Amino acid sequence: MNDRLHPTATRLSPIELEARYGAHNYHPLPVVLTRGEGVWLRDTEGRRYLDMMSAYSAVSFGHGHPELVAALTEQASRLAVTSRAFHTDRLGPFLERLCTLTGMDRALPMNSGAEAVETALKAARKWGYKVKRIPDGQARIVVAAGNFAGRTTTIVGFSSEAQYRDGFGPFAPGFDSVPFGDVAALEAAIGEHTCAVLLEPIQGEAGIVVPPPGYLRAARELCTRRNVLLICDEIQTGLGRTGRRLAVDHEEVVPDGLTLGKALGGGLLPVSAFLAREDVMAQFTPGDHGSTFGGNPLAAAVGLAALDLLEREQLAERAAAMGERLIGALKALGHPAVAEVRGRGLLVGVELAPDFASARAVCEALMAEGVLTKDTHGTVVRLAPPLIVDAPQIDFAVAAFARALKACGG
Known part of the structure:
Protein backbone atom coordinates (compact mmCIF):
# COMPACT_ATOMS: atom_id res chain seq x y z
CA MET A 1 0.00 0.00 0.00
CA ASN A 2 1.31 3.45 -0.92
CA ASP A 3 1.56 5.48 2.29
CA ARG A 4 1.56 8.67 0.23
CA LEU A 5 -1.99 7.84 -0.85
CA HIS A 6 -3.05 6.31 2.46
CA PRO A 7 -1.04 8.05 5.21
CA THR A 8 -3.33 6.86 8.01
CA ALA A 9 -2.56 3.26 7.09
CA THR A 10 0.95 3.69 8.51
CA ARG A 11 -0.49 3.98 12.05
CA LEU A 12 2.51 6.01 13.19
CA SER A 13 2.45 7.68 16.60
CA PRO A 14 2.45 11.50 16.80
CA ILE A 15 6.17 11.43 17.66
CA GLU A 16 6.90 9.08 14.76
CA LEU A 17 4.88 11.26 12.38
CA GLU A 18 6.91 14.32 13.37
CA ALA A 19 10.12 12.36 12.87
CA ARG A 20 8.94 11.06 9.49
CA TYR A 21 7.53 14.24 7.98
CA GLY A 22 9.06 17.12 9.92
CA ALA A 23 12.43 18.80 9.65
CA HIS A 24 14.77 17.57 12.37
CA ASN A 25 15.53 21.03 13.76
CA TYR A 26 14.20 20.29 17.26
CA HIS A 27 14.85 17.58 19.83
CA PRO A 28 11.72 17.68 22.04
CA LEU A 29 11.24 15.72 25.21
CA PRO A 30 9.33 12.48 24.51
CA VAL A 31 5.90 13.68 25.58
CA VAL A 32 2.83 14.36 23.41
CA LEU A 33 0.73 17.19 24.81
CA THR A 34 -2.91 17.62 23.99
CA ARG A 35 -4.47 20.02 26.53
CA GLY A 36 -3.48 22.93 28.73
CA GLU A 37 -5.22 24.85 31.49
CA GLY A 38 -3.57 27.46 33.65
CA VAL A 39 -0.17 26.17 34.76
CA TRP A 40 -1.01 22.57 33.86
CA LEU A 41 -0.53 20.49 30.72
CA ARG A 42 -1.91 17.05 29.87
CA ASP A 43 -0.53 14.46 27.49
CA THR A 44 -2.38 12.02 25.27
CA GLU A 45 -2.22 9.40 28.03
CA GLY A 46 -4.02 11.67 30.48
CA ARG A 47 -0.96 12.45 32.62
CA ARG A 48 -0.75 15.95 34.12
CA TYR A 49 2.38 18.11 34.20
CA LEU A 50 3.27 21.43 35.78
CA ASP A 51 4.52 23.76 33.05
CA MET A 52 7.79 25.27 34.25
CA MET A 53 8.79 26.68 30.88
CA SER A 54 5.83 28.75 29.61
CA ALA A 55 6.93 28.31 25.99
CA TYR A 56 9.97 30.52 26.64
CA SER A 57 7.71 33.13 28.33
CA ALA A 58 5.05 33.11 25.60
CA VAL A 59 2.53 31.54 28.01
CA SER A 60 3.07 33.98 30.86
CA PHE A 61 -0.68 34.18 31.50
CA GLY A 62 -1.14 30.42 31.61
CA HIS A 63 -2.74 28.11 29.09
CA GLY A 64 -6.16 29.01 27.76
CA HIS A 65 -6.75 32.02 30.01
CA PRO A 66 -10.54 32.55 29.75
CA GLU A 67 -10.28 36.31 29.31
CA LEU A 68 -7.72 36.05 26.53
CA VAL A 69 -9.57 33.22 24.79
CA ALA A 70 -12.74 35.33 24.92
CA ALA A 71 -10.93 38.29 23.35
CA LEU A 72 -9.55 35.99 20.64
CA THR A 73 -12.82 34.29 19.76
CA GLU A 74 -14.91 37.47 19.88
CA GLN A 75 -12.51 39.30 17.58
CA ALA A 76 -12.07 36.30 15.27
CA SER A 77 -15.83 36.22 14.74
CA ARG A 78 -15.81 39.91 13.73
CA LEU A 79 -12.58 40.60 11.83
CA ALA A 80 -9.20 38.89 11.93
CA VAL A 81 -6.88 40.06 9.14
CA THR A 82 -7.05 42.98 6.71
CA SER A 83 -3.37 43.84 6.19
CA ARG A 84 -2.15 47.35 6.94
CA ALA A 85 -3.63 48.61 3.69
CA PHE A 86 -6.55 49.81 5.82
CA HIS A 87 -7.16 51.16 9.31
CA THR A 88 -8.98 49.00 11.87
CA ASP A 89 -10.70 49.84 15.13
CA ARG A 90 -8.39 47.54 17.13
CA LEU A 91 -4.87 48.64 16.26
CA GLY A 92 -4.95 52.21 17.60
CA PRO A 93 -6.10 51.28 21.12
CA PHE A 94 -3.52 48.48 21.27
CA LEU A 95 -0.66 50.79 20.26
CA GLU A 96 -1.79 53.45 22.72
CA ARG A 97 -1.86 50.96 25.58
CA LEU A 98 1.51 49.51 24.60
CA CYS A 99 3.21 52.90 24.47
CA THR A 100 1.58 54.12 27.68
CA LEU A 101 2.62 50.99 29.54
CA THR A 102 6.25 51.08 28.38
CA GLY A 103 6.85 54.84 28.26
CA MET A 104 7.82 54.68 24.58
CA ASP A 105 6.64 57.25 22.02
CA ARG A 106 5.63 54.94 19.18
CA ALA A 107 5.25 51.25 18.37
CA LEU A 108 5.54 49.25 15.16
CA PRO A 109 3.67 45.92 15.40
CA MET A 110 5.10 42.71 13.96
CA ASN A 111 4.55 39.00 14.60
CA SER A 112 7.59 37.04 15.78
CA GLY A 113 10.30 38.24 18.10
CA ALA A 114 12.90 37.91 15.36
CA GLU A 115 10.84 40.25 13.18
CA ALA A 116 10.78 42.81 15.98
CA VAL A 117 14.57 42.62 16.28
CA GLU A 118 15.05 42.91 12.51
CA THR A 119 12.80 45.99 12.63
CA ALA A 120 14.96 47.45 15.39
CA LEU A 121 18.13 46.86 13.36
CA LYS A 122 16.66 48.63 10.32
CA ALA A 123 15.48 51.57 12.41
CA ALA A 124 18.85 51.91 14.14
CA ARG A 125 20.80 51.87 10.90
CA LYS A 126 18.57 54.40 9.19
CA TRP A 127 18.69 56.66 12.25
CA GLY A 128 22.47 56.36 12.11
CA TYR A 129 22.57 57.49 8.49
CA LYS A 130 19.87 60.16 8.56
CA VAL A 131 20.31 61.62 12.05
CA LYS A 132 23.83 60.83 13.22
CA ARG A 133 25.16 61.25 9.66
CA ILE A 134 27.21 58.06 9.56
CA PRO A 135 28.63 57.58 6.03
CA ASP A 136 26.40 55.36 3.91
CA GLY A 137 26.98 51.64 4.39
CA GLN A 138 29.27 52.03 7.39
CA ALA A 139 26.87 51.88 10.36
CA ARG A 140 27.82 49.42 13.09
CA ILE A 141 25.84 47.86 15.95
CA VAL A 142 27.40 46.52 19.13
CA VAL A 143 25.97 43.26 20.51
CA ALA A 144 26.86 41.05 23.47
CA ALA A 145 28.39 37.59 23.26
CA GLY A 146 25.88 34.94 24.30
CA ASN A 147 23.00 36.86 22.77
CA PHE A 148 19.94 35.19 21.30
CA ALA A 149 17.55 37.30 19.26
CA GLY A 150 16.13 34.86 16.75
CA ARG A 151 17.03 32.68 13.79
CA THR A 152 17.13 34.92 10.71
CA THR A 153 20.40 35.00 8.78
CA THR A 154 21.18 38.53 9.98
CA ILE A 155 20.57 37.62 13.62
CA VAL A 156 22.51 34.35 13.63
CA GLY A 157 25.29 36.25 11.89
CA PHE A 158 25.99 38.20 15.09
CA SER A 159 25.53 35.19 17.38
CA SER A 160 28.53 33.81 19.26
CA GLU A 161 27.07 30.29 19.17
CA ALA A 162 28.91 28.27 16.52
CA GLN A 163 25.99 25.93 15.77
CA TYR A 164 23.62 28.82 15.02
CA ARG A 165 26.04 30.06 12.34
CA ASP A 166 27.38 26.81 10.88
CA GLY A 167 26.48 26.50 7.20
CA PHE A 168 24.28 29.61 7.00
CA GLY A 169 26.71 32.31 5.82
CA PRO A 170 27.65 34.67 4.32
CA PHE A 171 26.36 37.00 6.99
CA ALA A 172 25.50 40.67 7.06
CA PRO A 173 28.43 42.81 8.20
CA GLY A 174 28.28 45.68 10.65
CA PHE A 175 28.19 44.00 14.06
CA ASP A 176 30.74 44.11 16.89
CA SER A 177 30.50 41.63 19.77
CA VAL A 178 31.65 42.29 23.33
CA PRO A 179 31.46 40.24 26.56
CA PHE A 180 28.08 40.59 28.27
CA GLY A 181 28.22 42.64 31.46
CA ASP A 182 31.59 44.26 30.68
CA VAL A 183 31.16 48.05 30.58
CA ALA A 184 34.79 48.73 29.66
CA ALA A 185 34.57 46.39 26.66
CA LEU A 186 31.33 48.03 25.62
CA GLU A 187 32.87 51.48 25.73
CA ALA A 188 35.92 50.35 23.77
CA ALA A 189 33.72 48.86 21.03
CA ILE A 190 31.76 52.05 20.39
CA GLY A 191 33.27 54.00 17.53
CA GLU A 192 32.31 57.01 15.44
CA HIS A 193 30.23 54.80 13.12
CA THR A 194 28.36 52.99 15.89
CA CYS A 195 24.63 53.65 15.66
CA ALA A 196 23.30 51.32 18.37
CA VAL A 197 23.95 48.89 21.19
CA LEU A 198 21.60 45.90 21.32
CA LEU A 199 21.34 44.08 24.67
CA GLU A 200 19.14 41.60 26.50
CA PRO A 201 18.74 42.85 30.10
CA ILE A 202 19.06 39.19 31.11
CA GLN A 203 20.33 36.65 28.61
CA GLY A 204 17.83 33.82 28.38
CA GLU A 205 19.10 31.27 25.89
CA ALA A 206 22.65 31.74 27.19
CA GLY A 207 21.51 30.18 30.48
CA ILE A 208 19.64 32.92 32.38
CA VAL A 209 22.69 35.16 32.72
CA VAL A 210 22.12 38.22 34.91
CA PRO A 211 24.61 41.08 34.36
CA PRO A 212 26.41 42.78 37.26
CA PRO A 213 24.39 45.41 39.14
CA GLY A 214 24.56 48.78 37.44
CA TYR A 215 25.51 47.37 34.02
CA LEU A 216 22.39 48.55 32.23
CA ARG A 217 22.56 51.96 33.88
CA ALA A 218 26.19 52.31 32.81
CA ALA A 219 25.28 51.24 29.26
CA ARG A 220 22.53 53.86 29.23
CA GLU A 221 24.91 56.62 30.34
CA LEU A 222 27.54 55.52 27.84
CA CYS A 223 25.11 55.45 24.91
CA THR A 224 23.77 58.88 25.80
CA ARG A 225 27.26 60.34 26.04
CA ARG A 226 28.40 58.81 22.75
CA ASN A 227 25.17 59.57 20.82
CA VAL A 228 24.36 55.90 20.31
CA LEU A 229 20.96 54.23 20.58
CA LEU A 230 20.41 51.75 23.43
CA ILE A 231 18.03 49.06 22.22
CA CYS A 232 16.88 46.48 24.75
CA ASP A 233 15.59 43.09 23.66
CA GLU A 234 12.84 42.28 26.16
CA ILE A 235 11.08 39.64 24.09
CA GLN A 236 11.64 37.05 26.82
CA THR A 237 12.19 39.26 29.86
CA GLY A 238 9.47 41.85 29.29
CA LEU A 239 5.88 42.08 30.53
CA GLY A 240 6.35 41.01 34.13
CA ARG A 241 8.61 37.99 33.74
CA THR A 242 11.44 39.31 35.95
CA GLY A 243 9.23 40.85 38.62
CA ARG A 244 8.94 44.28 37.02
CA ARG A 245 6.96 45.42 34.02
CA LEU A 246 10.22 45.50 32.04
CA ALA A 247 13.56 44.07 33.12
CA VAL A 248 15.20 47.47 32.52
CA ASP A 249 12.93 48.87 35.24
CA HIS A 250 15.12 47.16 37.85
CA GLU A 251 17.77 49.80 37.11
CA GLU A 252 15.33 52.57 36.12
CA VAL A 253 16.73 52.61 32.59
CA VAL A 254 14.76 54.02 29.66
CA PRO A 255 16.06 52.63 26.36
CA ASP A 256 15.80 54.41 23.02
CA GLY A 257 14.31 51.30 21.45
CA LEU A 258 12.60 48.21 22.84
CA THR A 259 11.50 44.87 21.41
CA LEU A 260 8.61 42.92 22.89
CA GLY A 261 6.99 39.63 21.89
CA LYS A 262 6.16 36.20 23.31
CA ALA A 263 3.84 37.10 26.23
CA LEU A 264 2.38 39.95 24.17
CA GLY A 265 0.32 37.36 22.29
CA GLY A 266 -1.20 35.95 25.47
CA GLY A 267 0.05 32.46 24.66
CA LEU A 268 -2.45 32.27 21.82
CA LEU A 269 -0.78 33.72 18.73
CA PRO A 270 2.45 35.45 17.70
CA VAL A 271 2.43 39.19 18.47
CA SER A 272 5.54 41.37 18.68
CA ALA A 273 6.50 45.00 18.44
CA PHE A 274 9.40 47.37 18.12
CA LEU A 275 8.94 50.48 20.26
CA ALA A 276 11.09 53.58 20.17
CA ARG A 277 11.39 57.26 20.85
CA GLU A 278 9.94 59.69 18.31
CA ASP A 279 13.04 60.52 16.25
CA VAL A 280 13.99 56.86 15.86
CA MET A 281 10.59 55.69 14.67
CA ALA A 282 10.31 58.75 12.41
CA GLN A 283 12.88 57.15 10.11
CA PHE A 284 10.22 54.81 8.76
CA THR A 285 8.08 56.24 5.97
CA PRO A 286 5.40 54.45 3.89
CA GLY A 287 7.04 51.66 1.91
CA ASP A 288 10.13 51.36 4.13
CA HIS A 289 8.91 48.45 6.21
CA GLY A 290 5.82 46.36 6.81
CA SER A 291 4.14 43.05 7.52
CA THR A 292 0.95 41.53 6.11
CA PHE A 293 -0.05 40.14 9.50
CA GLY A 294 1.67 42.67 11.75
CA GLY A 295 -0.88 44.65 13.75
CA ASN A 296 -3.84 42.59 12.53
CA PRO A 297 -7.11 43.09 14.46
CA LEU A 298 -6.94 39.65 16.04
CA ALA A 299 -3.42 40.21 17.35
CA ALA A 300 -4.27 43.72 18.53
CA ALA A 301 -7.35 42.55 20.44
CA VAL A 302 -5.45 39.77 22.21
CA GLY A 303 -2.43 41.98 22.86
CA LEU A 304 -4.59 44.68 24.40
CA ALA A 305 -6.36 42.13 26.62
CA ALA A 306 -3.00 40.68 27.68
CA LEU A 307 -1.63 44.09 28.67
CA ASP A 308 -4.77 44.89 30.65
CA LEU A 309 -4.57 41.52 32.42
CA LEU A 310 -0.91 42.03 33.28
CA GLU A 311 -1.69 45.26 35.11
CA ARG A 312 -5.02 44.37 36.67
CA GLU A 313 -3.80 41.06 38.11
CA GLN A 314 -0.47 42.62 39.20
CA LEU A 315 1.40 39.74 37.61
CA ALA A 316 4.79 41.45 37.73
CA GLU A 317 4.45 41.77 41.50
CA ARG A 318 3.35 38.14 41.67
CA ALA A 319 6.39 37.08 39.63
CA ALA A 320 8.65 38.93 42.06
CA ALA A 321 7.17 37.16 45.09
CA MET A 322 6.98 33.69 43.53
CA GLY A 323 10.44 34.09 42.01
CA GLU A 324 11.91 34.89 45.39
CA ARG A 325 10.26 31.75 46.76
CA LEU A 326 11.52 29.61 43.86
CA ILE A 327 15.12 30.85 43.98
CA GLY A 328 15.24 30.63 47.76
CA ALA A 329 13.90 27.07 47.82
CA LEU A 330 16.31 25.89 45.11
CA LYS A 331 19.28 27.35 46.96
CA ALA A 332 18.04 25.85 50.22
CA LEU A 333 18.29 22.37 48.70
CA GLY A 334 22.06 22.67 49.15
CA HIS A 335 22.55 19.93 46.61
CA PRO A 336 26.13 19.35 45.46
CA ALA A 337 24.93 18.91 41.86
CA VAL A 338 23.68 22.51 41.83
CA ALA A 339 26.60 24.76 40.94
CA GLU A 340 24.54 27.96 40.82
CA VAL A 341 20.98 29.24 40.94
CA ARG A 342 20.54 32.52 39.12
CA GLY A 343 17.77 34.66 37.74
CA ARG A 344 15.25 37.33 38.57
CA GLY A 345 11.54 36.97 39.15
CA LEU A 346 10.23 33.88 37.41
CA LEU A 347 13.13 33.58 34.99
CA VAL A 348 15.47 31.15 36.74
CA GLY A 349 18.36 29.00 35.62
CA VAL A 350 19.95 26.16 37.58
CA GLU A 351 23.55 25.53 36.51
CA LEU A 352 24.56 21.92 37.11
CA ALA A 361 18.73 14.06 31.67
CA VAL A 362 17.47 16.15 34.59
CA CYS A 363 14.63 17.51 32.43
CA GLU A 364 13.67 13.95 31.48
CA ALA A 365 13.68 12.99 35.17
CA LEU A 366 11.53 16.05 35.92
CA MET A 367 9.07 14.90 33.27
CA ALA A 368 8.74 11.60 35.11
CA GLU A 369 7.96 13.64 38.24
CA GLY A 370 5.19 15.60 36.51
CA VAL A 371 7.13 18.77 35.67
CA LEU A 372 7.95 19.96 32.16
CA THR A 373 10.78 22.28 31.20
CA LYS A 374 13.79 22.39 28.89
CA ASP A 375 17.53 22.62 29.25
CA THR A 376 19.81 25.11 27.54
CA HIS A 377 23.40 24.52 26.45
CA GLY A 378 23.38 21.10 28.12
CA THR A 379 24.28 22.44 31.55
CA VAL A 380 21.38 24.67 32.65
CA VAL A 381 17.83 23.72 33.60
CA ARG A 382 15.52 26.67 33.07
CA LEU A 383 12.53 27.20 35.35
CA ALA A 384 10.08 29.84 34.13
CA PRO A 385 6.45 28.99 34.92
CA PRO A 386 3.41 31.07 33.96
CA LEU A 387 3.20 34.20 36.08
CA ILE A 388 -0.07 32.94 37.59
CA VAL A 389 1.78 30.14 39.43
CA ASP A 390 1.07 29.92 43.18
CA ALA A 391 3.16 28.97 46.22
CA PRO A 392 2.06 25.31 46.47
CA GLN A 393 2.89 24.83 42.79
CA ILE A 394 6.33 26.36 43.29
CA ASP A 395 6.90 23.99 46.21
CA PHE A 396 5.74 21.06 44.09
CA ALA A 397 8.26 21.96 41.38
CA VAL A 398 11.16 22.29 43.83
CA ALA A 399 10.35 18.95 45.48
CA ALA A 400 10.18 17.34 42.04
CA PHE A 401 13.53 18.93 41.16
CA ALA A 402 15.12 17.39 44.24
CA ARG A 403 13.77 13.96 43.32
CA ALA A 404 14.95 14.40 39.72
CA LEU A 405 18.48 15.15 40.91
CA LYS A 406 18.43 12.02 43.03
CA ALA A 407 17.18 9.96 40.08
CA CYS A 408 20.10 11.25 38.01
CA GLY A 409 22.63 10.03 40.53
CA GLY A 410 22.59 12.82 43.07
Missing part, protein backbone atom coordinates in the same frame (compact mmCIF):
# COMPACT_ATOMS: atom_id res chain seq x y z
CA ALA A 353 27.98 20.84 38.31
CA PRO A 354 30.20 19.80 35.37
CA ASP A 355 30.65 16.25 36.65
CA PHE A 356 26.91 15.68 37.10
CA ALA A 357 24.35 14.37 34.61
CA SER A 358 23.36 16.51 31.65
CA ALA A 359 20.61 19.09 32.02
CA ARG A 360 18.65 17.13 29.42
